[in-house]
Amino acid sequence: MSESRPPFPPFTRETAIQKVRLAEDGWNSRDPAKVALAYTPDSRWRNRTEFVDGREQIVQFLDRKWKKELDYRLIKELWAVDGNRIAVRYAYEWHDDSGNWFRTFGNENWEFDEHGLMQRRYACLNDMPIKESERKYHWPLGRRPGDHPGLSDLGL
DSSP states (O other): OOOOOSSOSSOOHHHHHHHHHHHHHHHHHTOHHHHHTTEEEEEEEEETTEEEEHHHHHHHHHHHHHHHSEEEEEEEEEEEEETTEEEEEEEEEEEOTTOOEEEEEEEEEEEEOTTSOEEEEEEEEEEEEEOGGGOOOOSOSSSOOTTSOOTTTTTO
């Protein structure tokens, strides 16, 4: 396999934090094809009640997601790390096509292969309606600026 995504397991706390930020940056690109390359070709996901198998389904899932979740901005934070597994918590803000804003809170468990590609992703998440005035993520679409507060700093 010629594909790889450093850093590689086994992860230290520092390399896990780096991996989490790289994942956050990828998802904030809102580019389904680019994001799918961080996963093994046979990656398996559970996201809410949906099961996703392989990169093609990942691209389809993300395409649907970002057509619904407009102006999507995400922050991820390391929760725990052990060997080739990382647990994260996250929150993202978005609005629907009617202008209703939401903050989605979630937790994910990730498992990586030796090439640093994610082979398993198990996500649990909940949407909370918010007023536009309650938004906390105001950076331009794309990568979260390095000086923008993280989840803990924002009290989330």
